Amino acid sequence: MRLGLVIDIDTCVGCHACATACKQWNTSGTTGPLTDYRPYGENPSGVWFNRIRHYEIGDYPNNKTINFPMSCMHCEDADCVTVCPTGASYKRAEDGVVLVDQTKCMGCNYCSWACPYGARELDRESGTMKKCTLCIDRIYDEELEEIDRQPACVITCPAHARYFGDFDDPNSEVSKLVRERAGMQLMPELGYNPTNRYLPPRLTTPIPTDDVRKTDLISSVKQWVNKAIAR
Amino acid sequence: MHPAFSVIFFTVTSGAGFGLFTLLAILHVFGLVDMTQETVLWAGIIGLVLVAVGLMSSTFHLANPKNAWRAFFRFKTSWLSREGVFAVLFYPFALLYLLGVFLQGAEINGFFKAMGILGAILAVITIFSTGMIYGCLKTIRQWNTALTPANYIFMGLALGGLLMVSALSYQDGADVMGVTGLTVTLLAIAALAKAVYYFWVAKVTGPTINTATGFTRAAVRLLDTGHTAGTFLTEEFGYEPDHSVVTALKTLVFALGFGLPILLLALVLAGQAGPGMALWATVSAFLGIIAERWLFFAEARHVVNLYHGAQHT
Ligand code: SF4
Ligand code: SF4
Ligand code: SF4
Numbered sequence: 001m002r003l004g005l006v007i008d009i010d011t012c013v014g015c016h017a018c019a020t021a022c023k024q025w026n027t028s029g030t031t032g033p034l035t036d037y038r039p040y041g042e043n044p045s046g047v048w049f050n051r052i053r054h055y056e057i058g059d060y061p062n063n064k065t066i067n068f069p070m071s072c073m074h075c076e077d078a079d080c081v082t083v084c085p086t087g088a089s090y091k092r093a094e095d096g097v098v099l100v101d102q103t104k105c106m107g108c109n110y111c112s113w114a115c116p117y118g119a120r121e122l123d124r125e126s127g128t129m130k131k132c133t134l135c136i137d138r139i140y141d142e143e144l145e146e147i148d149r150q151p152a153c154v155i156t157c158p159a160h161a162r163y164f165g166d167f168d169d170p171n172s173e174v175s176k177l178v179r180e181r182a183g184m185q186l187m188p189e190l191g192y193n194p195t196n197r198y199l200p201p202r203l204t205t206p207i208p209t210d211d212v213r214k215t216d217l218i219s220s221v222k223q224w225v226n227k228a229i230a231r
Numbered sequence: 232m233h234p235a236f237s238v239i240f241f242t243v244t245s246g247a248g249f250g251l252f253t254l255l256a257i258l259h260v261f262g263l264v265d266m267t268q269e270t271v272l273w274a275g276i277i278g279l280v281l282v283a284v285g286l287m288s289s290t291f292h293l294a295n296p297k298n299a300w301r302a303f304f305r306f307k308t309s310w311l312s313r314e315g316v317f318a319v320l321f322y323p324f325a326l327l328y329l330l331g332v333f334l335q336g337a338e339i340n341g342f343f344k345a346m347g348i349l350g351a352i353l354a355v356i357t358i359f360s361t362g363m364i365y366g367c368l369k370t371i372r373q374w375n376t377a378l379t380p381a382n383y384i385f386m387g388l389a390l391g392g393l394l395m396v397s398a399l400s401y402q403d404g405a406d407v408m409g410v411t412g413l414t415v416t417l418l419a420i421a422a423l424a425k426a427v428y429y430f431w432v433a434k435v436t437g438p439t440i441n442t443a444t445g446f447t448r449a450a451v452r453l454l455d456t457g458h459t460a461g462t463f464l465t466e467e468f469g470y471e472p473d474h475s476v477v478t479a480l481k482t483l484v485f486a487l488g489f490g491l492p493i494l495l496l497a498l499v500l501a502g503q504a505g506p507g508m509a510l511w512a513t514v515s516a517f518l519g520i521i522a523e524r525w526l527f528f529a530e531a532r533h534v535v536n537l538y539h540g541a542q543h544t
Contacts, residue, residue: 053453084309113533122463186443
């Protein structure tokens with residue numbers, strides 16, 4: 001098995017719900033707490049397993065806003081694991097999930113240097129490295145209904161932009177999506193072979209603007225009045 | 232990268248200590264320089280103390296030092312682990328060698344000679360491992376080169392040479408010319424390797440914001456990082472040194488780290504100054520190489536910065 005996520009950049013609306021759900025679930029999970037620093041003070045900060053960034057692609061008028069959630073990619077060739085001197089970081093042979101044993105980590109930060117995707121964050125309170133667990137304490141929990149045995153971020157996403165599954169199974173939903181929508185890896189040139197894939201925006205035909213009605217006299221006057229009168 | 236003082240201090244002092252021990256053991260065991268028992272013991276002890284202080288300071292940046300002992304157990308894959316193992320392995324050999332000198336004087340028997348040579352070999356392997364800790368990271372193109380471990384070895388040996396000449400200057404009537412010449416050569420090689428490195432590193436290669444996001448056919452600009460305050464990632468990797476500071480420090484590296492020490496040792500070689508001058512050369516070189524190490528960290532740009540808006544690393 002090779003478990004991981006597919007993230008659909010076409011439908012992600014950048015609402016940060018996955019990051020919030022992740023924090024909520026995992027702060028009381030196996031690698032919790034996800035410590036907050038100065039939560040009600042100036043410059044609040046803290047540990048997150050999932051962060052969403054926003055980019056502009058292309059130049060106006062052919063531009064587009066992209067929302068970009070990133071968590072651990074559970075890489076096949078994960079240097080974060082090989083560089084760890086204590087053996088606290090490991091990759092599970094049975095499902096490929098990369099985890100940090102909180103009882104073994106000495107907080108040297110070395111693994112975070114080796115991770116290209118910014119997936120690892122040191123918890124300054126516990127002095128240990130923390131990262132996305134692929135919700136290991138959800139996906140195998142037999143107490144939960146089958147439909148709930150998915151990562152918190154995947155279940156929460158209101159735009160249905162996140163999918164969880166087994167990439168080794170060619171018939172799984174994630175494998176099909178990657179096939180059909182050309183799911184891509186980030187920074188493949190570094191050779192980490194990340195498991196998580198990103199679905200690029202679908203090709204759409206531009207909405208024609210040449211048939212938009214030209215402004216008539218009345219609306220021009222209205223516009224002028226609106227501009228002229230200070231509110 | 233954020234230049235952490237403990238790591239700068241650790242790499243410079245332990246490198247110098249290993250360099251000193253290497254030169255001492257080789258020059259002494261093979262009888263290349265006439266040394267008294269006192270000189271060998273003092274130089275050896277200074278070397279071991281520098282290594283010990285350096286290794287100790289390296290544990291200061293650990294967030295959870297109670298697990299530090301586990302760092303010896305991933306020898307198979309981790310250069311950090313290998314460095315720890317080799318550094319600890321070095322000690323019994325080095326101590327046995329010095330014990331031999333303590334018991335038998337400057338003329339030690341074959342067993343103790345072998346201990347000295349094995350200690351010297353382990354010392355060089357340890358400096359190499361320190362370099363590889365940084366050199367093996369694909370995420371930082373400024374480090375991911377064979378020049379990284381090479382620089383660490385050359386600079387460790389050059390500092391070791393300066394310390395060796397300084398130690399010999401306290402020995403009455405010692406012939407320091409050979410060691411001084413050797414040290415000038417080592418300094419020149421180190422300076423050359425560093426110059427090559429600075430030229431090499433100036434050429435931008437590797438991942439860009441385009442390959443990082445997968446959008447390789449259009450311009451990509453950061454709109455928002457998604458967080459209002461700093462994070463672990465921006466604190467650890469976001470450090471950007473001032474350009475003018477970098478240029479000034481590079482001048483300092485070549486002036487204090489290599490230029491002045493070579494000049495002062497040249498005076499010794501020309502008979503214009505006594506061997507005591509080596510002490511000043513050593514102080515100058517230490518200052519210059521601390522600046523070099525600060526730059527080594529400050530100039531390293533991690534690929535995660537691409538996600539925070541950098542167009543290239
Ligand atoms: S994304 Fe980073 S932390 Fe996760 S497996 Fe890959 S290298 Fe390791
Ligand atoms: S911070 Fe912890 S998990 Fe990361 S390399 Fe160091 S010991 Fe291993
Ligand atoms: S899989 Fe779980 S731990 Fe990973 S980002 Fe999603 S919610 Fe967070």
